[in-house]
Amino acid sequence: AQKITQTQPGMFVQEKEAVTLDCTYDTSDQSYGLFWYKQPSSGEMIFLIYQGSYDEQNATEGRYSLNFQKARKSANLVISASQLGDSAMYFCAMREMKDSNYQLIWGAGTKLIIKP
Amino acid sequence: DSGVTQTPKHLITATGQRVTLRCSPRSGDLSVYWYQQSLDQGLQFLIQYYNGEERAKGNILERFSAQQFPDLHSELNLSSLELGDSALYFCASSRTAGGSTEQYFGPGTRLTVT
Numbered sequence: 001a002q003k004i005t006q007t008q009p010g011m012f013v014q015e016k017e018a019v020t021l022d023c024t025y026d027t028s029d030q031s032y033g034l035f036w037y038k039q040p041s042s043g044e045m046i047f048l049i050y051q052g053s054y055d056e057q058n059a060t061e062g063r064y065s066l067n068f069q070k071a072r073k074s075a076n077l078v079i080s081a082s083q084l085g086d087s088a089m090y091f092c093a094m095r096e097m098k099d100s101n102y103q104l105i106w107g108a109g110t111k112l113i114i115k116p
Numbered sequence: 117d118s119g120v121t122q123t124p125k126h127l128i129t130a131t132g133q134r135v136t137l138r139c140s141p142r143s144g145d146l147s148v149y150w151y152q153q154s155l156d157q158g159l160q161f162l163i164q165y166y167n168g169e170e171r172a173k174g175n176i177l178e179r180f181s182a183q184q185f186p187d188l189h190s191e192l193n194l195s196s197l198e199l200g201d202s203a204l205y206f207c208a209s210s211r212t213a214g215g216s217t218e219q220y221f222g223p224g225t226r227l228t229v230t
Contacts, residue, residue, distance in 0.1 A: 035218060043204060044118070045159075045221035091158060101172035104149075104219065106158040 003027065004094050004107035012113050013082050020067070021077040021110050023092030029053075033095035034075040035104065036066065040088040048090075051075055087114045119143065120222035122207050128228045134195040137225045141188055141209030147171070148190040149219060150182055151206040159206065165190055197229045 005024045013019040025034065036048040051059045051066045059066040067076040079086055092107040119142035129135055141148050150162040161174035165184035176182075179197075184190040194201060204226050208219035 037221075043226070044223050045206060045208070046118075047218045047220065050218055093159075099172065101164070103161055103164070103172055103174065104159075106161075108158045 122222035139207030145209035
């Protein structure tokens with residue numbers, strides 16, 4: 001069963017607009033974590049933001065914020081005031097415990113293109 | 117620059133061959149993770165080492181193996197290569213074995229099997 005679902009394979013957004021990238025997850029663990037990573041065309045994976053399941057506040061890092069809705073099992077990434085350099089693949093990942101060890105389970109990604 | 121280094125950056129080889137990918141984690145990081153990213157797909161977790169010991173195993177084929185050395189660098193060995201093994205292979209490192217610690221990724225090794 002899909003544990004991390006990113007329903008938007010691709011998105012086009014006008015520069016300077018805010019954009020929301022969707023991520024829903026499935027877990028029966030009480031303690032888990034959610035990550036967002038950015039992968040530009042150059043290929044490297046860049047950590048953006050982290051949200052723990054017990055964190056009461058939504059995580060924020062500069063222009064990135066995570067809209068965490070625990071009951072709905074969603075962890076959407078919000079990018080404010082988008083820039084051309086935000087064009088990239090974005091991956092949502094969940095840390096879960098498996099066989100007494102933590103593993104990251106990854107979504108299929110969303111390709112974001114910012115239009116000038 | 118994440119501080120994680122991977123060599124080589126690109127590798128082209130033929131089916132049936134064996135290759136070794138190398139990773140040096142960030143200074144102070146004890147955990148190393150290996151991932152495979154096939155074209156236009158998400159990451160598949162292969163294996164994790166923590167301070168020299170295998171910690172977790174994902175969808176790693178029997179033809180693949182890895183190890184982490186006392187200086188904490190890690191190598192991923194891929195043998196009897198098939199066309200389907202062509203992918204971007206990432207190494208990531210983190211301070212601890214998991215938890216809330218984010219993973220820092222190297223630039224990846226792009227493997228092309230012809």
